[in-house]
Amino acid sequence: MNQLDQLKQFTTVVADTGNFKQLAQFAPQDATTNPSLILKAVQQPEYAPLLAETVAAHRGRALDEIVDEVLVRFGLEILKVVPGRVSTEVDARLSFDTAATVARAHRLIALYEAAGIARSRVLIKIASTWEGIEAARQLEKEGIHCNLTLLFAFCQAVACGDAGIQLISPFVGRIYDWYKKSAGAQWDEAAMAGANDPGVKSVSQIYTYYKKFGIATEVMGASFRNVGQINALSGCDLLTISPDLLAQLQGADAPVARALDAAAAKTAAIDEVHFDEAAFRWALNEDAMATEKLAEGIRAFAVDAGKLDRMILDLQAA
Known part of the structure; x- marks a missing residue:
């Protein structure tokens, strides 16, 4: 049995891509998208017509409305392939x-x-700022489920759990990137691999906390740099994985063991904590990695959103 099939025994596998034509070969349960992934997809020849058609169908509408039509169009195509949910x-x-x-x-x-998709099959993806978490709190009360992304700090995870959020996406690879860059020449790749990887440790801490205190929010590890990080989080509720790494897992057959276990988490010697807005902002500020990666992530997604805007404006002007 290949590693992907082994992983699916312990964890719900999600595809992290806007490239819906690649999805079927990996048979993921769900799929996630973001502005960067959608931008990457529409720049490929096989997806360019979809963008052009959507823009043409809504010509004359406000730019932000057309952008949402494009995002949902990709989501609808993805939902034809995956049996579960799409994150938009x-x-x-x-x-x-x-x-x-x-x-x-x-x-x-x-x-x-309006396209006939039940809201239970959609996760609204929102950055894990205080304002984003508050928005998601309101949406969840309306039965609109959310995926809180760009999550790097424990305080963000705690606040999401307290807000009754459906799912969070802690970013393993970007945490790893920050610590590796910070350590410079002192970084020891072998010593910091597997369970010792700082991104893996972050997700493990959040998973353990949620299971210990019966928090229903789903934990979906995201942003992986290598299959070692993925296998070290086997047993996590969900893992969202790029097509390249899904292919690597599919092509490998080394044993994959459960790394995270809900029953074991129940016995962890940890205390329950809560954050009001002031405490949340202070805890985030005290975590240099989380502060920098959250800000950097928002800026990068905003840049790619701007590029998508320009592509749409160019199509409208053509």
């Missing part, structure tokens, strides 16, 4: 605006529902 992201430029995030989420869900 709210514009990262709204990451510090609770009301605007809620409004955009309402529009995305309305587009999916």
Whole structure:
């Protein structure tokens, strides 16, 4: 049995891509997208017509409305392939605006529902800022489920659990990147692999905390750099994995053992904690890695959202 099939025995496997034509070969349960992945897809010849068709069908509408039509169009194609859910992201430029995030989420869900997709099959993806978590808290009360992304700090995970969020996406690879860059020549790749990887440790801590205290929020490890990180989190609720790494797992047959276990987490000697807004902002500020990677991630998604905007404007002008 290959490593991908072994992993599926312990963990729900999710494909991290906007490239829906690649999905079927890996048979993932769900799929996640983000502005960068959608931008990458529409720049490929096989997806360019889909973008052009969507823009043409909504010519004359506001730019942000057309962008949402494009995102949902990709989501609808993905849902033809996966049996579960798709994650569709709210514009990262709204990451510090609770009301605007809620409004955009309402529009995305309305587009999916108009296309005959139940809201249970959609996760609205929102950055794990205080404002984003508050928006998701409101949306969850309406039965609109959310995926809180760009999650790097324990305080972000705790706040999401307290807010009743459906799912969080802690970023393994970006945490690893930060610590590796920070260590420079002192970095020891072998010593910092597997369970010792700082990104793996972060997700393990969150998983253990949630299971210990009966928090229903799903933990979906994201942003992987290698299969070692993935296998070290076998047993996590979900793992969202790029097509390249899915292919590597499919091509390998070394044994994969369960690494995270809910029953074992129940016995962990840890205390329950909570964060109000002031405590959340302070805890995030105290974590240099999380502060830098959250800000960097929002900026990068905003840049790619801007590039998608320009592609749409160019198509409208043509």
